[in-house]
Amino acid sequence: MHLNLQLQKTFIPAIEEVFPLVQFIITTQSPFTVQSMSTNNVFILENMNGKVLINTFFESGKPWAWSLTDILNRLVGQSSEISAKLDKKMTDYQRAKRDGNKAQADFIYAELMKALPLNSPLIAYVESL
Numbered sequence: 001m002h003l004n005l006q007l008q009k010t011f012i013p014a015i016e017e018v019f020p021l022v023q024f025i026i027t028t029q030s031p032f033t034v035q036s037m038s039t040n041n042v043f044i045l046e047n048m049n050g051k052v053l054i055n056t057f058f059e060s061g062k063p064w065a066w067s068l069t070d071i072l073n074r075l076v077g078q079s080s081e082i083s084a085k086l087d088k089k090m091t092d093y094q095r096a097k098r099d100g101n102k103a104q105a106d107f108i109y110a111e112l113m114k115a116l117p118l119n120s121p122l123i124a125y126v127e128s129l
Contacts (some may be wrong), residue, residue: 008036039062
């Protein structure tokens with residue numbers, strides 16, 4: 001079943017309220033669904049050398065208090081909120097500026113400004129490089 005982002009945030013609390021005595025087994029990779037849990041009864045299944053290990057997802061705290069970044073790091077090992085492509089573009093821009101390659105830096109800067117959403121805090125970051 002596919003849930004839009006708003007339902008990913010509200011589905012679990014809604015069914016827990018309607019069916020308080022029912023145990024649900026739900027699989028997801030959505031940080032929004034995980035964050036919507038009120039109690040720490042989330043587990044992660046991991047394959048270690050052909051054996052399935054069941055670990056508590058949250059070592060401490062409550063799911064609703066974890067940031068989406070923290071959850072993503074635990075779910076898929078993502079350590080950055082930006083894409084690898086954006087990270088590379090910003091690194092290339094910084095390198096071109098450092099090396100004095102103005103034409104390349106100007107080209108990458110224009111590409112970044114065209115790609116970033118309006119009012120993105122990354123615009124100020126790119127301008128500070």
